[in-house]
Amino acid sequence: MTSSLAVDSPERAAATATSDTAIPTAKALYFSMLDNPEEAAVEARAFLHAQIELARCEPEELPESVTQLSGWVQGRSEAVGLAYREYLNARKNGAARRYFTNKSHALAFLKGAAPTKLADGAWLYGTLPRWENPDFHPLIKTYLEELGDGVPDKNHVTLYRRLLAAHGCEHWEGLSDPHFVQGAIQFALAYNAQDFLPEIVGYNLGYEQLPLHLLITSYELNELGIDPYYFTLHVTVDNAGSGHAHKAVQALRNLMAQSSDPAAFYRRVLDGYRLNELGASTTSIIAGFDxxxxxxxxxxxxxxxxxxxxxxxxxxxxxxxxxxxxxxxxxxxxxxxxxxxxxxxxxxxxxxxxxxxxxxxxxxxxxxxxxxxxxxxxxxxxxxxxxxxxxxxxGRVLSHRARQRTLDTLNQHAERGAYPERGLIRRRRSGAESAGDAELRQLEQKVADAAGKPEAMAMLARLMSPAVHHTAIGLMATRMYSQLLDA
Ligand SMILES: [Fe+2]
Structure with missing residues (x-):
């Protein structure tokens, strides 16, 4: 990772977009970014430029002025709340499920969304080297929360991997190319933050707002006996009041103010925002099930x-x-x-x-x-x-009482109760030290021996990449980075 991240650099971005670089498929890029991200970085830039061209065909939704953004985000959040209330009322009155016809339909959705969900948060990885600039902290803190601050039970990728494993849905590699578009965009942004910062800020703003489909998905997964925790967790973290959506607006304001050309910065934010619209989406994956x-x-x-x-x-x-x-x-x-x-x-x-x-x-x-x-x-x-x-x-029509039970249990699950506790915090076994324990101890030692905070932070950030942040060493690095960030 580079630590020389410019706040905006359209010229640099243009300079790195060489027309003779072959543009990989989303699926090919997705896996090469996991296996060898440094080598795939040039292809990733070409891919991003091509995706931005496509995104420009999508409607412009953001308000014209950044000063209207907070109110706009708040308004959208309220509209989603109202639409969800209408959905719940309809369900109480006997309407069928809106999304899932049966349990296998819901499981097929979990599988179909896997390439995106397993890249959760990745687009923010490239902001880690900017820890010395407080204007980057809203983005860095969002990334840390995606990683559960290094606690396995809260790391979003870990949670999704467990969910897939619990239902035998781990084999998603054979999905078609559109399923990999969002994940490939996220990985590509992760390793190109120096050239695509405004797009990252815009993508983050789009991704971190609470969508109606997240609420409905949580409700219907729960109804079908599938633990909705991964989804309900996002209902709480994406809120417009203090959560990721709020932090996204804060980051945009902070970083745009530092830009030499705020209008150009905002135009690129709009491109990044619209990147969210490409490839397979929650609703298209659900509609595509047969x-x-x-x-x-x-x-x-x-x-x-x-x-x-x-x-x-x-x-x-x-x-x-x-x-x-x-x-x-x-x-x-x-x-x-x-x-x-x-x-x-x-x-x-x-x-x-x-x-x-x-x-x-x-x-x-x-x-x-x-x-x-x-x-x-x-x-x-x-x-x-x-x-x-x-x-x-x-879908199957449930009785009013059954629906009420569903609502009640969803609330309980949100407070963590009805599904088995997930995951285990690492426990040190007494006696023989495993190879993993030795690796963790070595990391502690290396950080303690670092010449200063910059060296320690860079060392930790390398272990918090999208491919490894959910491993034991990645989780530990995240916990240490979190502590040092505020130290
Ligand atoms: Fe997440």
Whole structure:
């Protein structure tokens, strides 16, 4: 990381945008920024310039003058609050879920949003070297809060990783390119803060405002028995009164005041703000879910391994299972044949299907073949009948009392109660010291031996990068950086 971060430098940004640099796909850049960010930095700049061009086609939402920003943010926050109240009233009066037709739909959303959520906060990483300038502190403090100030139970990336693991949704690498656009933008900004500061400030302003979909998502995840803590946590930290949205406006004011050309700075803030609109979004991921297509995709992936694993006497509709699985295009017909042969009973409890009993239960012949996410997709597909696909899309209607319970439990969860405690604070084991413990002790020693605060802060910041801040050493570095920032 460089410590010579200019407050604004449009000329430099233009100079580094070489037209002959190949622009990588979002997905390729996403993974190269995780593996080797220094090497990918030039490509990342070319990617950012291309994304900014695209963002300029989006509508301009910000008020014309920065003096109107606080009131504008407050007004949007109030409008979101009102819209959410309307949503809750509608739900109390029997309206169906707005987002998730069933649990697998909700889990598919968690998976689809993973590349973005696992980059949470990354766009602010490049502000860490500016700790000596108090005008940067609102951004630095927002980054530290994204990292949970180094406490695993509060680190947003750690929380999301645990959520994915709890539901067997860890395999998201195969998602399509649009799913990686937001994450790639975030990583690219992380390592190019010296050239894209106004865009970072604008992106942060857009990202850190409380959206309606966050409130609805929290409510409906909870209703489906999925811990909404990662989402409810953001409801509280993004608030316009004192949270990240407030800090975003503060940072914009501070840094724009230092700019040699405040009007140009604000125009670039607007570009950064609109970067939030690109690629897959919460609502597009939710709208893109198709239960049957997801099931076919799961079976197609299993067929690669399973097509030679079945004995020839396993037959459905006169053909061997190996034969059915040999061609991915045959999977939908295979599912229909299993239904026709009575192996699957659509529209009934999954337990009534012979095929389900082959995969579920400790003595099941195919135990362990399907992850918990895949089982949920299969269960929901079996339990939905062909003719109730419309009902499945609009969701199950709950009684008034059930809805009230949902509201009550959501409030309890917000105060931490109903779902199991997540994560463990590292405990030092007595006796033998593990390799990890030794690494932590060495870091303590190195920081103690540093020639001065600048050297210590730079050393710690290197360990707080998007790829490592959620590891044991990254969390410890974050705790130490936090303490030293205010020391
Ligand atoms: Fe976050």
């Amino acid at each position: 239960l049957e297509a997801e099931l076919v995709e799961i079976f197609t992936a299993k067929a690669v391994v399973g097509k030679n694993m079945h004995s020839d006497y396993c037959r459905v509709a006169g053909r061997s299972i190996n034969d059915w699985l040999a061609e991915p295009a045959q999977i939908p017909a295979f599912m229909a044949a299993m239904e026709g042969a009575g192996w699957i009973k659509r529209g009934e409890d999954a337990e009534n299907s012979r095929f389900w009993r082959l995969i579920q239960g400790e003595r099941a012949e195919m135990f362990g073949v399907f992850s918990s996410y895949e089982q949920q997709v299969l269960r929901d597909w079996i339990q939905s009948s062909r003719d109730d696909s419309t009902a499945a899309r609009t």
